[in-house]
Amino acid sequence: MELIRPTPGAETLAAHQQRLGPLPAVGSGELIAELEASGLLGRGGAGFPVGRKWRAVAERSSGNAVVLANGAEGEPLSLKDRSLMASRPHLVIDGALLAARAVGANDIIFYVGGEHRAADAALRHALAERPADPRGRARIVAAPAGYVSGEESAAVHFVDAGDARPTTTPPRPFERGVGGRPTLVQNVESLALAALIARRGHAWYRGLGHDGARGIGLLTVSGAVNRAGVHEVAFGSTLSDAAAAAGGLNDDVRAVLLGGYFGGWADMDEQWGLPLDASSLRARGLALGCGVVHFLPAESCGVEATARIMTYLASQSARQCGPCVFGLAAIADATRRLAARSPQAGDLERIVRWSGELTGRGACRHPDGAVALLQSALQVFADDFAGHQRRRCLTVAARERVAVA
Amino acid sequence: MSDTILWYATRGAGVVSLVLLTGVVVLGIVSAMRWQTASWPRFLTTGLHRNLALATLVFLALHIVTAVVDPFTALGWQAALIPFSSSYRRLWLGLGVVAIYLLAAIVVSSLLRPLFGHSAWRAIHWLTYLMWPIAVIHGIGTGTDPRFAWMLGIEAVCIGSVVAAVAWRVSGVSHTAWRQVPAASPRARKWS
Amino acid sequence: MGETIQIDRIRCDGHGLCAELLPELITLDDWGYPIIAAAAIPPSLVDHARRAVDACPVLALRLASMTAVMQKR
Numbered sequence: 001m002e003l004i005r006p007t008p009g010a011e012t013l014a015a016h017q018q019r020l021g022p023l024p025a026v027g028s029g030e031l032i033a034e035l036e037a038s039g040l041l042g043r044g045g046a047g048f049p050v051g052r053k054w055r056a057v058a059e060r061s062s063g064n065a066v067v068l069a070n071g072a073e074g075e076p077l078s079l080k081d082r083s084l085m086a087s088r089p090h091l092v093i094d095g096a097l098l099a100a101r102a103v104g105a106n107d108i109i110f111y112v113g114g115e116h117r118a119a120d121a122a123l124r125h126a127l128a129e130r131p132a133d134p135r136g137r138a139r140i141v142a143a144p145a146g147y148v149s150g151e152e153s154a155a156v157h158f159v160d161a162g163d164a165r166p167t168t169t170p171p172r173p174f175e176r177g178v179g180g181r182p183t184l185v186q187n188v189e190s191l192a193l194a195a196l197i198a199r200r201g202h203a204w205y206r207g208l209g210h211d212g213a214r215g216i217g218l219l220t221v222s223g224a225v226n227r228a229g230v231h232e233v234a235f236g237s238t239l240s241d242a243a244a245a246a247g248g249l250n251d252d253v254r255a256v257l258l259g260g261y262f263g264g265w266a267d268m269d270e271q272w273g274l275p276l277d278a279s280s281l282r283a284r285g286l287a288l289g290c291g292v293v294h295f296l297p298a299e300s301c302g303v304e305a306t307a308r309i310m311t312y313l314a315s316q317s318a319r320q321c322g323p324c325v326f327g328l329a330a331i332a333d334a335t336r337r338l339a340a341r342s343p344q345a346g347d348l349e350r351i352v353r354w355s356g357e358l359t360g361r362g363a364c365r366h367p368d369g370a371v372a373l374l375q376s377a378l379q380v381f382a383d384d385f386a387g388h389q390r391r392r393c394l395t396v397a398a399r400e401r402v403a404v405a
Numbered sequence: 406m407s408d409t410i411l412w413y414a415t416r417g418a419g420v421v422s423l424v425l426l427t428g429v430v431v432l433g434i435v436s437a438m439r440w441q442t443a444s445w446p447r448f449l450t451t452g453l454h455r456n457l458a459l460a461t462l463v464f465l466a467l468h469i470v471t472a473v474v475d476p477f478t479a480l481g482w483q484a485a486l487i488p489f490s491s492s493y494r495r496l497w498l499g500l501g502v503v504a505i506y507l508l509a510a511i512v513v514s515s516l517l518r519p520l521f522g523h524s525a526w527r528a529i530h531w532l533t534y535l536m537w538p539i540a541v542i543h544g545i546g547t548g549t550d551p552r553f554a555w556m557l558g559i560e561a562v563c564i565g566s567v568v569a570a571v572a573w574r575v576s577g578v579s580h581t582a583w584r585q586v587p588a589a590s591p592r593a594r595k596w597s
Numbered sequence: 598m599g600e601t602i603q604i605d606r607i608r609c610d611g612h613g614l615c616a617e618l619l620p621e622l623i624t625l626d627d628w629g630y631p632i633i634a635a636a637a638i639p640p641s642l643v644d645h646a647r648r649a650v651d652a653c654p655v656l657a658l659r660l661a662s663m664t665a666v667m668q669k670r
Contacts, residue, residue, distance in 0.1 A: 168605050321606040325583050326628035357626055363606040436654070439612065446617045448652055523608070523656045581610055 003192055003218055003232055005087045010122035013129040016090035023094055024198050028102045031198055032058060038202035039214050040194065041278055043080075044070055044150070044187035045262050045290045050194060053184065054102050056174045060182040061104035068159065068178065069096045071112040071119060071188040072143035072150030075260040076312070077292040080218035081188050083230040085112065085119035088192065089126035095191025097134055098198050103184050106137055110188075111155050114142035147261070147316035151364050152185040154318070165318040166364035187290075189218055210236030213277030217288075221246035223295035224253050235277040239268075242276060242293050252298035254395075255380050259289025261309050262369040264376030265302070268295075285376075301395040302381035303388045306374065307332070307339035313370040323361040327354055328370055335374070338388045348389040352378065411475040418468035420559060423544050425461040426508075427563040429454055430537050433530075434570040438577050458512065465505065497546030500539050507536035537567065599637030600660045602646060608657040615658060618649040637663050 005011055011019075026034070036051030057065055069092060073081040085092055096108045110127075112120050120140065127135050141159055143149045149164040156177045158164035177183020186194075193215070197205050206214045213236030222228040226247030233245060239256060243249050253268045258281070266274070266286055274280065281287050296305055314328035331354050334347040355374050358367045378385055387394045432454035441447050472478060473485050480498075484491035488506075489499030514521045514529040521529070541564060548556070602622070611629040621642060622634045638646045638660075650658040 168607050319584055319586055322583075322609060322611045322628055322630040323606075323626060326630070327626070330627070354627070357632060361606065361626075361630070361632065447612065447614045448617050451614065451652065451654070519656065 001232055002196060002216060003084055003088060003091070003189065004230060008087075010086060010126065011088050011090060013090055013126065016088070016094075020091075020196075020199060023097060023195075026098075026198055028058065028104070031098060031102045034197055034202045035194055038197050038205040040190065040197060040205065041215075042187055043189035043193070043217060043291065045075070045259065047278060047287060047289070050186070050190050053174065053186065054099065057103040057105075057182045057184040060175060063104045063106065064181045065100075065103045065105035066107045066109065066178040066181050066183040067096050067099045067103065067105045068152075068155055068173075068183055068185045069099075069108065069110045069188050069191055070150055070152070070155060070185055071110060071116070071123075072155065073113050073116065073290075074143075074145070074147045074150040075262065075290050075292065076147075077220060077222055077257070077260045077294055078290045079220045080230045080291055082113065082116040082119040084189055084192060084218065085116070086122045089119075089122045090129075091192040091195050092123070092188045093126055093130065093134070093138075094195035094198075095186075095188075095193070096138070098195055099184055099186060099191060100137070103182070105184065107178070108134075108138040109159055109178070110138065110140045111143050111150075111159070112140055113145065113149075115145050147313070148318050148364065148366055151366070153364065155185055156183055165320060166366075168363050189291075193217075209234045209277070211275060212236065213275060213280070217291055219245075219276075219288075219291045219293050221293045221295075223256075224249050224251035224297040225295055226250050233276065236275050238272070238276065239274050239293070240272055243295065249295065253295045254298040254300070255296045255302055257292065257294040257296065259287050260292035260294075261313055261373060263287060263289040263292065264373055265296075265306075265380040266376075267380045299395065299399055301339070301384065301393055302377060303335070303384050303393070304339045306377040306381065307335040310335045310370065310374060313366070313373070317366060318364070321362040321367075323358055324367040327358045327361075328367060330354060331358075331370070331374060338385065341388055341391045341393060343389055343391070348385055411471045412477060414471040415468055415475060418464045418471065419544060420556070422461055422464040422468055423540065423563060424559065425457050425464060426537060426540060427567060429458045429461060430533060431566050431570045432457065433533065434574050438574060439580060455515075458515075462508075462512065465508075469505070494547050497543055501543035501547065504536050504540040504543055507532050507539070511536065534571075599663045600643065600646070601635065601637055601663050602633050602650065603659050603661045604631065604633060605657045608655050610655050610657075612654050614652040614654065615649045618652055619645050622646070623649065 032051055032054050035054060036049070038051070040050040041047045042050055042053065071081045071085050096110070099105070100108055110123055112123060120142065123140055127138055127140070143155070143158065144164045146164065148154050148166060149158065151166045152173050153169055154164045154166045156173050157167050159178050173183040173185050175182060177185070193205070208214070208216045216232060216234050219231050219233055219242055220229070221231055221242055225243055228246060231242070231245040233242060255265050255268055256271065258264060258266055264286055274284070276288060278288065296302065310328070310332040314332035317324045317328055319325050331351050334343070334351050337343045338347055351374065355371045358371045361367065384394050432450055436447070436450045436454055439447065440450070469485055473480050473482055478493050480491055480493060484498065485502060488502040489495055491498045510529050511532055514526050518526050541560070545560065609630060613625050613629050613631070615631055616623040616625045619642065622638065623631050626632055646660060650660055
């Protein structure tokens, strides 16, 4: 287990250094090349190649760049970032230090969700264990709770002005971020993996993984499993492997939510043997995102689950852009009416139309993500949605058939 | 005599300016209220607002120039440029000069809006609510003629329409209230 | 290459003058906010586009060259 310790509690600096040795003295250009060769993809949700991102910041830095380690973890179904920070904070710190060296940064900010107490405590303690040099350049900033607080421009905006709402881009943080300086906003798991690749080389990372897939990563498995929680897997493992790692299923499963609320539904009948790696998923229009794998039990209604998610996402709008505020609210209202089997005429048509109109019409990707989730639900639960528009729930009907039989 | 012509020109241009300015203010409020019908689009309101404002400047120029060169008033340019520096009707005339400066700021910031940016432009534009009353008071105070009924009528209509428009504005619903997170909501604290 | 209309989504207050002045490229959604065609502005409409950009009460619009926009992506 590279990223999370098998036992609870944070790894001390001594244990960390004994296990992994000192931070390698690899130069900036060499380190970026290693990351690019490794094919490491970002773990915050967007899956952007890590090496390319570091290079983009390094190119614009005149030694004044900023590293923002993103541990906000606003996605409700995700637990991996807080678990990683609480378990191996020194790995995250190593990653941030290496990033600072690579991009020419003198300032390191750990942006940690304020409600992730164990992670915050572990990071503070770990920073205090470090000698004065890295400690003086680093600080921890408590991210406010809220779904969009972890968005990269929101993180920069909060550090600059105490306002965790996304800003209009361009310019993106890698061009102008904290204090107007080029800023690397990188998920803490990505930084931890970078710290391992720096020590062991890109070939080590590429060698992990099954069947042509590369690397390892953290998944948060939840839903109809026996041991919900954070599990480390090698990519190329399938959904059934992920379920097995979480103690196996404890119910029939209708669908799985991949990537959290910013991801999408996948039909279990088709995807059971689905390899969890970026290219296989992309070929099916799916993505691992932040690594959430949520198994929806067969007795749960997909329309109801979707209505709850859309209501949450609408409530989490930063309220800066009309299409997001009004569009998501209208979609959430109509989806809730459908879920309650008391829709207005044309509700289903309306949410299909609205979901076609919202993408790209906000300052950030929040409405895009919400719409993508809805569209995946409309596809995977097509029959259920059609039934609900006619005031019938297929899931309830199936349950009643089972009860009668 | 030419003196009388100048005097009438000053008074006439002044009245026309007041009427035009009143129209500009009312149209500005109509624009802010986002009023429109199928045959009266928003851009018609904003276009008229702009064009009437520029027309007002023409009549104001006439009003000021004829007043300054009129030998009867013996004003001189200093009186027109420095508020409250004339010997003739110092207070009321001075108010007119103040109104001109306020209007100049509003017009310049509007013509150069991209340079000023939206916030600065908006802040200066609110000076209209100071500028227009001052202009009206200037008009009432500098009048030397007996109060003709038609003059009183024009003033009443101008004041009445602006009062009505402002009342409409104040009673109207905000079109941007949706941006506020309700203060009582726990989310209000979540952005900072 | 051509120009396209860029919009500051946070600034936009849904006034809708842009859609009045450039209906060929801008329509309003159910709540009065603009849906803007992303393509390059046809040369015959460039003047109208400029007028639409100037008409925005909150300066949320601007014309940008397509090459600059593509490079950003």
